[in-house]
Amino acid sequence: MASEEQKQELRKRFDAQLGPDAFHSGWASLLAQDPAFFSASLSLASVPRRKSHLSPKNQALISLAVDSAATHLYVPGIRAHAAAALREGASVHELVEVAELSSTLGIHACNIGVPLLVEVLKEDTAGKYQDDITREFDTVQEKLKGDFTAKRGYWHTFWEDFLRLDPDFFEAYLEFSSLPWIKDVDGNGNGGGDVAPGKGALEPKMKELVYCAFDCASTHLYVSGLKLHMKNALGYGATPQEILEVLEIATLLSLHTAHVAMPIIAELTAASSAPPS
Numbered sequence: 001m002a003s004e005e006q007k008q009e010l011r012k013r014f015d016a017q018l019g020p021d022a023f024h025s026g027w028a029s030l031l032a033q034d035p036a037f038f039s040a041s042l043s044l045a046s047v048p049r050r051k052s053h054l055s056p057k058n059q060a061l062i063s064l065a066v067d068s069a070a071t072h073l074y075v076p077g078i079r080a081h082a083a084a085a086l087r088e089g090a091s092v093h094e095l096v097e098v099a100e101l102s103s104t105l106g107i108h109a110c111n112i113g114v115p116l117l118v119e120v121l122k123e124d125t126a127g128k129y130q131d132d133i134t135r136e137f138d139t140v141q142e143k144l145k146g147d148f149t150a151k152r153g154y155w156h157t158f159w160e161d162f163l164r165l166d167p168d169f170f171e172a173y174l175e176f177s178s179l180p181w182i183k184d185v186d187g188n189g190n191g192g193g194d195v196a197p198g199k200g201a202l203e204p205k206m207k208e209l210v211y212c213a214f215d216c217a218s219t220h221l222y223v224s225g226l227k228l229h230m231k232n233a234l235g236y237g238a239t240p241q242e243i244l245e246v247l248e249i250a251t252l253l254s255l256h257t258a259h260v261a262m263p264i265i266a267e268l269t270a271a272s273s274a275p276p277s
Contacts, residue, residue, distance in 0.1 A: 015045050017045075019085070022084070029263040041258065046250060053245045057088035063081040065214050066217050097200055097201045098202075101180050114161050145159075151176060152177065154228075183198070195215075204236040214250075
């Protein structure tokens, strides 16, 4: 068992590597329950911070994307990483934009489901669905495809069947997902920061890294989307090291198991060992 002096040294190491503001009740309980695992967890968390291929602000924004994704919604992390991003100079527009970009995760129900639906329809031997899944785009659908490409900066074949089967929902998703790419965040013709007018608050590279963050997280693991957004990020100037750092930051989701479980374990064991009243 670690001595109090050893625990104090671990806390000093934490403050030096991650900063005292990052220490919360989950870390405190982990330090009390298992200092060795605390040390190993700290080693894991400190590598991206030490290498800093992404700025501290952008690291916090990537962590915010992982924790605020619909598949995780880790409220303590959302609060901690939003606060960290603000301390590192992030604007409210940048925080809001991370939340908006992360909100697109739900469309993967269609990205995965529509191709499967088309596959099932193709298997119908009578061919009664053939027209539904092979018809050419009409002028409205062609315009929507062009609008998507212009606003989002890419097109992918997995959008084809979705647009063909339900152009109304596709159009609504286009409006929903494009807003961070086209909005004038300051209301004065400026994009905000170094971003061009009408292009949102974050640069395109960072937007794509946000998509990578929630696609690669262990709560989602959306492979085709992750590959697409990696390619897009590289096209916008991201380095392989920056993308790797996003993956490493997303890996830290594993620490939330101990951060949530350890306080509960401590509470229950304290209650069970308390003398009867």
